[in-house]
Amino acid sequence: MLEQQLVNALTLGSVYALFSLGFTLVFGVLEVINLSHGAMFMAGSFAALTVVTRLKAPLAVGILAAMLVSGLLGLAIDALILKRLRARHAPHLIPMIATIGATTVLTSAAQGLFGVEVQRFPDELLPTREFIFGSVHVRALELAIVGIAFLLMTTLFLVLRHTRQGRALRAIAESPKAAALLGINVEGLFLATSFTAAALGGVAGLLIGLNFNSVTPLMGQPILHKGIAVVILGGMGDIRGALFGGLFLGFAEVLSKAYLSSQMGDAVAFGLLFLILLVRPAGLFGRVLERKA
């Protein structure tokens, strides 16, 4: 039973990590807690679902549609809301609240467009392959989620570390003003970051929607709450933190359900989160920023 529970924890943790990647990226660069990330997640799922069911397109096109639609929505939210708030030097809370508003608009729009009921992907598209190792059952899709979470995390990490754009982004994260003085196109990179983060959210939504075969306008909400915990735990804005924070939450939740009581899953996970933050207030990978005036 332990082996199966460890696999369960790994897949759940990867789901959390996958969701949190884009979420933490936006925070790291824009310093905005973008609560519309759950809506991006949902939008990606619906975009892919629409493309594969209405246009009968293959799943690969669905993935592209998820990235594109979510990415563009993220871009629109940045251009229409966040950019204006940046221009006015709005305090941190304002963009956070504005993105709650954007979420409400998007989920209501999705309820109007697609209805309130759970939608699902057509059977023939669902990868149903299953691997059995001894007493452990793993579905191909779950392995894919774990793989993709690690892959995206590594790619993002390398891009930030070793490319020109990555360096520029880190410069912005350090100080947007100084970066602008050095000739970095700050606004452009903000927009690009919002697009990328939302596109990542869209892919996460598609994969998770496929995995649980359930797509609803409200699907982004429960995972958003977990995502916030993951990002705080990992260190706000840290890419590695999203992965390890996600895995940590997954393992804490599954193992406490397995060996304590299923009533205790969230209690233990969030209790541990609390303890870790007592010891490391900036999270696992975060640094306490002191230079802020």
Place this chain on the structure above:
Amino acid sequence: MNRATKHLLFAAAGLLAVSAVAGDLKIGIAEALTGGAAQYGVPIRNGFQLAADEINAKGGINGNKLVLVVEDEQGKKEEAINVFKKLIFQDKVLMIFGPTLSNSMFAAGPVANAAKVVAFGTSNTANGISEMGPYIFRNSVMESDVLPVTVRTAVKHYKIKKVAVIYGNDDAFTKSGYDVFKKVLEDQKIPVTTTETYVKGDVDFKAQLTKIKATNPDAIICSGLAEEAATLMVQARGLGLKAPFIGGNGFNSPKLFEVSKTAGEGTFVGSPWANTNPTPANQHFVAAYKQKYGAEPNQFAAQAYDALTIAAAALKSIKVSGNVATDREALHGALPKVSISGATGPFKFRQSVGKDGKPAGYDADQTPFIYVIRDGKFVLFTGK
């Protein structure tokens, strides 16, 4: 009779019907039309609308037209209270149907009871609903009437020795279903290997199911809503857990199969309504619903349809004065005497006893149907 005369007569009849309208009979409908509970609330609203349209097409009730004032309570307690207040004090309806979830009825029911307005639930199956007061009615059959029959039938069929239990512990409906299951299992002396829980919105149940699998039960008893139950079934099969499920009222939705496909094979579930029930009243309902909405009706639509039929029968038996308070009281007095044979079969009310020992509201007095899932469909269980 030629066409022109026919049309003329028809027009005249229409005119007569219009001129005969003494006043509209306003009925409040407070159901979850958006949000997670909308999958129950929308079919319920459709059931009411269908019944009202049929009644009005036949000339209304004693010449008065039924007017439904439909409000969305979003499946939320706070919203249900707001909507109840609006319907009672602003729209001045004669009675209210709804809300969708038992949770919301616990919140909004007392508002109606205090205002001496009938609140009539068609989908609230939790225990204690009608105990809130004499103005609380429901035609939804309680879990405590259905589940003992479901469990007994399944235990006999599968020769079950021990079961595992899983339920949603943050929802009045699924929690109350669990409480009933627990009592039933104690009464029928069936050992429980483990009891697991989850919360609303969970999509990953593998930790709990792995634990259940390790205890090797003969069946899994599940008190959950259809969406969660379907995902649970799929994940159980994915983990190699083969025991059949026994479900509560939340399983009664075609949604169950859309996600679970064949994962739910062999599941036992009790329901107050059978879509294949051959009585003329039910066959008429099923056909009319399909024609109007282009979709299969479910239990919730059937219960709503019957509920409005019950209210119409009560309204027919009273003299509408036009004074809201008087009419509300007359309707309240007439409702308990109604018995009909509707889409859900023969129906009458049974008065419940409140916490103070005094007679309180009214529950449904009906016998359930037992279903088993075969080939991804609910099949009426006939003992084989």
